[in-house]
Amino acid sequence: MKKISSLDQDALTALKTALDGLQRFDSDGTIHPYFRRIINALLGSTDDINVWAIRELINKEDERRSRRTTLQIADPDAFKRIKSLGPQEIRVMKLIGEGYHNEAIAGLLSINIRTVANHKTNIASKLGLATVRDLPRFAQANLTVLQ
Known part of the structure; x- marks a missing residue:
C-alpha cells in the first residue's frame, strides 16, 4: 500500500470521495468495483480495505499538512x-x-x-x-x- 503522504491534495480528495461511496453503497458486504478501482489506483493493491484505518491515516495527513502550511514563515521582503x-x-x-x-x-x-x-x-x-x-x-x- 502506498503512503497517504505521497498523494497530492486532489488525489487525497478523490480517495475521501471513494471511501464515502464505499461506505454508502457497500450494503451487502461486497465492495463496489468502481470504488475498489479508485482506491487501488491511489493506494496500490488493497485486498482487505479497512475504511476506518484509511480514514484515520487521511485525518493524520490532513492535520500534518495544515500544520506545515500554518508554520510557513512569510518572506520578510x-x-x-x-x-x-x-x-x-x-x-x-x-x-x-x-x-x-x-x-x-x-x-x-x-x-x-x-x-x-x-x-x-x-x-x-x-x-x-x-x-x-x-x-x-x-x-x-x-x-x-x-x-
Whole structure:
C-alpha cells in the first residue's frame, strides 16, 4: 500500500470521495468495483480495505499538512515587493491566492483572459519570481499581506 503522504491534495480528495461511496453503497458486504478501482489506483493493491484505518491515516495527513502550511514563515521582503504592484495586480494576486484560475479571475474582474495572463506575467516579474507558475504558492504564503 502506498503512503497517504505521497498523494497530492486532489488525489487525497478523490480517495475521501471513494471511501464515502464505499461506505454508502457497500450494503451487502461486497465492495463496489468502481470504488475498489479508485482506491487501488491511489493506494496500490488493497485486498482487505479497512475504511476506518484509511480514514484515520487521511485525518493524520490532513492535520500534518495544515500544520506545515500554518508554520510557513512569510518572506520578510514580500511586503516591499507587493507594494510595487498596482491595484488591479493586487486584486489578481488575491484571487490567485484564493485558488481561482484565469477564467474565473477574468469573470470576477470583468476583464479579458489575456489581460489576466498579462497581469500574471507582470506580477511575477515585479515580485522577482522565476516563473508565473510560482505565483499561486507565493500568493497563498503571503495572502495575509495582500488583505
